[in-house]
Amino acid sequence: MITDWINNTLYPSLFDSLDTALPELNFERFSKGWRSSLKLDLSNPKISRKDKTVVTKKAIGRILEQGGANLSIIDYVKGRDSITFIEAVNKLATIVGLQVPKGNYEDYRKDSIKANLLEDANSYFIYSLETLEEAKETKEYLLSSRGYKEDYIKDMELGYIPSQDRLTKYLSSRGHKAEDIKDFVLDSRIGKTHNLSIPYRTGSYIKGFKFRTTGEDLPKYINSTGLDKSGGFFNLSGLKGDKDIVIVEGELDSLHATVQGVENVLSIGGSKPSKEQVQNAIKRGAKSFTICLDREPHKEEENIKTVNEVIEIILNEGVNKVYIVTLPDLGGGKTDPDRLIKEKGVESFKEAIKEAIVFYKFYRNQIVQKYAKIEEITGKLTDKELDNFLDEIVYTGLKIKDLIYRDRFIKNLTSYQAIKDLGITEDSLKITIDRLQYKEDTEQKEKELKRILSTASELQAKGQTDEALELLESKLPDIKVIGAKDLLPPPMSFNNLLNNIATLPPAYKTGYNTLDSFIGFTTGAISLIAGRPSHGKTTFMFNLLLQMSNLYKDEKFYFFSYEEPIKNISVKLLNRLIDTDLKEYFRDVKDLAKPTNYEFIKSYIKNERTDIEQVEEGKRQLQELIDSQRITVIDINYSVEQLTSLITYINKKDQIGAIFIDYIQRINTDKKTQDTRTKIAHISDSILQTAKSTGLPIILGAQLNRATTDNKGGKPKLENLKEAGNLEEDANTVISVYCEAREQEETQNGEQTSKRREVELEIKTLKNREGEVNTKQILYWDRYNGVIKESSSNYDKDFYK
Helix, strand or coil: CHHHHHHHHHHHHHHCCHHHHCHHHCCEEECCEEEECCCCCCCCCCCCCCCCEEEECCCCCEEEECCCCEEEHHHHHHHHHCCCHHHHHHHHHHHCCCCCCCCCHHHHHHHHHHHHHHHHHHHHHHHHHHHCHHHHHHHHHHHHHCCCCHHHHHHCCCEECCCHHHHHHHHHHCCCCHHHHHHCCCCCCECCCECEEEEEEECCEEEEEEEECCCCCCCCEEECCCCCCCCCCECCCCCCCCEEEEEECCHHHHHHHHHCCCCCEEECCCCCCCHHHHHHHHHCCEEEEEECCCECHHHHHHHHHHHHHHHHHHHCCCCCCEEECCCCCCCCCCECHHHHHHHHCHHHHHHHHHCCEEHHHHHHHHHHHHHHHHHHHHCCCCHHHHHHHHHHHHHHHHHCCCHHHHHHHHHHHHCCHHHHHCCCCHHHHHHHHHHHHHHHHHHHHHHHHHHHHHHHHHHHHCCCHHHHHHHHHHHHHHHHCCCCHHHCCCCCCHHHHHHHHHCCCCCECCCCHHHHCCCCECCCEEEEEEECCCCCHHHHHHHHHHHHHHHCCCCEEEEEECCCCHHHHHHHHHHHHHCCCCHHHHHHCCCCCCCCHHHHHHHHHHCCCCCCHHHHHHHHHHHHHHHCCCEEEECCCCEHHHHHHHHHHHHHHCCEEEEEEECHHHCECCCCCCCHHHHHHHHHHHHHHHHHHHCCEEEEEEEECHHHCCCCCCCCCHHHECCCCCHHHHCCEEEEEECHHHHHCCCCCHHHHCCCCEEEEEEEEEEECCCCCCCEEEEEEECCCCEEECCCCCCCCCCCC
């Protein structure tokens, strides 16, 4: 609509350039807007005054000649240049670089006539209050009872209507037609019992008037007929720009605070705002809303209910910065902003606004105070009351759709010791609310789908098949995004982005100097250790676990095994730490099943021996790692859903270095999947999302299939990832482990090869997002004691001791 564009776009854009747009008036800036000492005919008045002609912040689209004309800027330009309405609009739009939209200019003409009439009526009311003898009682009420100063009364645009007949005569004298005046309908009590006028100005233009009695008549206020308060807040500035809005109840509260220097104090104009008022304020730059309703001591429950309703209306329009003011109790009844300013000064009002609490703390206080009061009276909450208490917490959290503010509510609430004593944790509360949110979104989708399908069926039954299909095509996408609006994170500034980057930890080192030159385990990502069976994949992961736990002594490392029980893994870890060929002790053991270190260590522990120094040192090292929880080995076959939840939990509980999982193809899922490939894809994605959300490096074992054996030597390749799914795409780094001696053991010469104790292990990067790819390094694997070293034992036997 052209009227809205002129009021909401053209005039706000012109305001900062009025000295350029209307150079002949010699406008100068002042605190209330623009002023000129010239009259609109460009002559000087008999009594020189700097503000003979003004354009104020209150009415940014109008030029007021004090004691003279009151014109819209467009009407002024039309008369000045003798041009049409559209020519004047185009001329002004060009000055500020705007494109005029198409519209019904006849509608604007009608709106302009009404606007001019209301502005002239307002000028008459202000003039009457200043000059008429009969207005003295009303003026005295404002000066004495309300405590307003003379200048405040004028700046607030308060006025006096002597009678409707005299108003009609004045408007006629200003050139307004009888039918237009007749449309300005007023209640018969206005001008008799209700004489104090308050212009209902929103977005810089007057929508109508409120008239107040200064006596005992009820109601205290009467609106001009047809006053639509839903479209915008009372006293909302027409200027655009970031605004921190304060919402009060009464119009006089709003005006008084504004003239005292408190910006953007708006009035609801009723008991609670409409969504249209909130939307209009957002369009004009509102970034936050502070709710400051009257305090009435004997209506506390009613007051809280109203505040909750106002919060919900604002939150539903996508605003999350909502704050609540609690006005001080001044005694003797109601406390409103007007009274607080009068009795305690404007600084007290500013302080109350400054101490406003964010809405989720207001929610928290309600719940805690309610049940604390019950407990104070009864001595103890019953089981039913406790359940009600928990329900209120959960469903209040569900009302908070913004995920960041929901998390803050949960964290803030669970910081109370009384809440902790009930066994309520931050994680359990968050999971419960998230489940309910999912259920609520699903139910809403089902409800909307049924409604649309029902309408489509009705159209089809009437033979309107194309219309039914069009309805489905247009509405079904809207159903799919239900619940999605709250998933969008708040925008991030570049400075915040740089700060986030600055907090990124470096990739974790492997503990092997030769590998660290081209391999690192990136935080918030998954890395794959991939290999054929018996090629040392798991042994390499054990060695990495011990190397990294020794390198990062202040952090904890978890090893999840899906292949072997914890007691078998523990023997292998111990053998690795002992790092000694124990065969010289084998002859002393009668029950040794096989002549290996593993079997000897099991027998040694079973018989409670403590006589071998190397074994005791290995036990001491393993005990220190286990008891300090620097390493934790878990052999429970969690589903991926359980595993990711557990990783998220332990990350909040401890300072975690890295998570090892051996191996991914053995993990199951609670989700029904089509085949093995889609199952692995789901598992891989779930673990990747967990790595991203926790910021942890997750190191996954992965088995390569036997297609690695070919005429080129059987070296691992990315395509050999068994049941690959999305493993290759999800992984930040893929490291292959290849033992050529193990390959040869499956040939005719295998018997001779299998007797070799130390073999070479090729470690190679098949994928490396942040480093070199296809880079390799040879390590040395002592298959007796499970140690993987950087140098052959012939040269550096005690490399890791």
